[in-house]
Amino acid sequence: MSGRTMPATIVFTFVMLVAAMLLATPVAAANQYRGTIKSVEDGKLTLIVTATADQEGQEITFSVTEDCKITLDGEEAKETDLKKGQSCTVTAEKDDQGALVAKGIAARSAQ
Numbered sequence: 001m002s003g004r005t006m007p008a009t010i011v012f013t014f015v016m017l018v019a020a021m022l023l024a025t026p027v028a029a030a031n032q033y034r035g036t037i038k039s040v041e042d043g044k045l046t047l048i049v050t051a052t053a054d055q056e057g058q059e060i061t062f063s064v065t066e067d068c069k070i071t072l073d074g075e076e077a078k079e080t081d082l083k084k085g086q087s088c089t090v091t092a093e094k095d096d097q098g099a100l101v102a103k104g105i106a107a108r109s110a111q
Contacts (some may be wrong), residue, residue: 044100070105086108
């Protein structure tokens with residue numbers, strides 16, 4: 001190999017290794033759950049799922065942290081604004097222990 005080809009080969013190999021590592025890095029997938037709020041208390045929201053056939057009627061509890069973005073009727077809200085009977089969509093991810101952590105809650109006032 002000539003002296004000019006060797007550095008280009010090394011750079012290309014390095015770039016391909018970095019790309020492979022980035023593609024292999026797992027990214028936490030967020031899941032959406034739709035349903036009716038059963039309860040909200042002490043950083044926990046329990047939802048009765050209504051939107052998916054395989055989970056319909058199932059109760060799912062989410063941790064609600066300070067980082068969770070909460071809206072009520074499209075307006076910014078707090079956890080204390082959420083009430084039993086409101087319909088909502090929860091976007092959640094599993095933490096290291098497999099528990100669901102709410103990343104976003106979009107609630108609508110009960111009719």
